[in-house]
Amino acid sequence: MSKTKKKKTRIVLIAALLIAAVLVFCFGINRWQVVITMHGDDPQRIEFPDTYEEKGADAVFTGTILSFVRYSLPVITEGEPDTEKLGTSWITYKADLWLWHGEAKREVIVEDTTAPVIHLNSIDDYYTLPNHPYKEEGYTCVDNHDGDLTEKVETKEEDGLVYYTITDSSGNTAQMTREIVYDDRNGPVITLDGGKELVYYNGTPFHDSYSASDDADGDVTDKVTVEGSVDTSVDGDYKLTYRVKDSWGNESTAVRIVHVKPRPVNDASKYADASKLIYLTFDDGPGQYTEQLLEILDRYKVKATFFTTSAYPAYAYCMTKEAQAGHTVAVHTATHNYAQIYASEDAYWADFNRQNDVIEKMTGKRSSLFRFPGGSSNTVSASYNSGIMTRLAAQAQNKGYVYFDWNVTSGDAGTTTNTETVYNNVVSAIQANSKHGYPSVVLQHDVKGFSVNAVERIILWGLDNGYVFLPLSEGSPTAHHTIAN
Numbered sequence: 001m002s003k004t005k006k007k008k009t010r011i012v013l014i015a016a017l018l019i020a021a022v023l024v025f026c027f028g029i030n031r032w033q034v035v036i037t038m039h040g041d042d043p044q045r046i047e048f049p050d051t052y053e054e055k056g057a058d059a060v061f062t063g064t065i066l067s068f069v070r071y072s073l074p075v076i077t078e079g080e081p082d083t084e085k086l087g088t089s090w091i092t093y094k095a096d097l098w099l100w101h102g103e104a105k106r107e108v109i110v111e112d113t114t115a116p117v118i119h120l121n122s123i124d125d126y127y128t129l130p131n132h133p134y135k136e137e138g139y140t141c142v143d144n145h146d147g148d149l150t151e152k153v154e155t156k157e158e159d160g161l162v163y164y165t166i167t168d169s170s171g172n173t174a175q176m177t178r179e180i181v182y183d184d185r186n187g188p189v190i191t192l193d194g195g196k197e198l199v200y201y202n203g204t205p206f207h208d209s210y211s212a213s214d215d216a217d218g219d220v221t222d223k224v225t226v227e228g229s230v231d232t233s234v235d236g237d238y239k240l241t242y243r244v245k246d247s248w249g250n251e252s253t254a255v256r257i258v259h260v261k262p263r264p265v266n267d268a269s270k271y272a273d274a275s276k277l278i279y280l281t282f283d284d285g286p287g288q289y290t291e292q293l294l295e296i297l298d299r300y301k302v303k304a305t306f307f308t309t310s311a312y313p314a315y316a317y318c319m320t321k322e323a324q325a326g327h328t329v330a331v332h333t334a335t336h337n338y339a340q341i342y343a344s345e346d347a348y349w350a351d352f353n354r355q356n357d358v359i360e361k362m363t364g365k366r367s368s369l370f371r372f373p374g375g376s377s378n379t380v381s382a383s384y385n386s387g388i389m390t391r392l393a394a395q396a397q398n399k400g401y402v403y404f405d406w407n408v409t410s411g412d413a414g415t416t417t418n419t420e421t422v423y424n425n426v427v428s429a430i431q432a433n434s435k436h437g438y439p440s441v442v443l444q445h446d447v448k449g450f451s452v453n454a455v456e457r458i459i460l461w462g463l464d465n466g467y468v469f470l471p472l473s474e475g476s477p478t479a480h481h482t483i484a485n
């Protein structure tokens, strides 16, 4: 072998060795591979009900040592997480180049770590009575996963607090606390049996009866204190003041007037025959015919009764004359305005007192006798206040007032304007009453001249037939009608 040939051979050998070394390096020591890099987190956690956003992945073909060689490859993504359900799913990323295959998996966890939200409703100015259980103002509870959990909230009241607790299906717990606002704004209600005014006849032992109950404390009757006392052996008006406090400190008071007065003497007990008694009564005056009437009554020494009004103030002086002559001056009404006086009990007694003030001014003395405008059986009052006549009649009794109706109708209030008819109506009705053994309470109006003109004949007829004319007093027959409202 020539030298040159040997040299060539060595060169070829060395080259072959070098190539072999490069090949070993390239495909043995440096490993080629497909590398996949995922963007975003792994595992990827999603809070229910958020949606999954695919961040994707990159793939490159590269070597472990010859990493400067980078050849990008398309990535195939497989799988999609079900974010409607809690749990784990996988996304697979794949890329291929000739014999090389790369793959990566991303764990996707759909989870619920959020506690339910409790919302407490509150009502403006809401409060709970002390020592009373809290009455719920309301609440709602919503969970991100379980939805409406209001029904499942557990509540517990303790030491002025209400605890609301809920745990969702993933074990997340929420709690809310409400502070109970305690208050008591109403004092006890005092009930005076028999009403705010009571009449006791002299000598009757006084027995007080009342009760008190409180919204928070219940029956507090035994805590009531009473100021004042009643001596039923001495006539007069006695004031009793009732006071009671609830445990919150609210005080209530009530006042009662007890009228002690002589027991009225029944007219019938003084006369052998009640059917021979006539009570002439005149409503709606005094007016322009009143003086004329007083002269007639005087002439025969007959005493009558005037249920007065303030319709004609210029004739108010007649009340003084009536009283001086021994007639009874009683209350009818100040205004005679049905809509006004029958609107309420307060309105009625205000009008009543206004007229009694006039009577007191003109006669020096208030009256305890009265006649309801329209009589106690009127139904016109029902259009202003249902049941008011029933209540007024009861109140009148407690106030110590006696009301009178009538059992002889003269007809002068509308059915006639004729003196003769008035006379006949009165006489025939008196005769009918006598027949049944009743005394007669006659209704006329001294503001009607034709009616006043019948009085003299009525008196003459009465005296001729053995009747006695009397003024009304508390012991007189009341001739009550049946109350119809």
Ligand SMILES: [Zn+2]
Pocket (backbone or CB within 6 Å): 283, 284, 332, 336, 373, 374
């Ligand atoms: Zn009248």
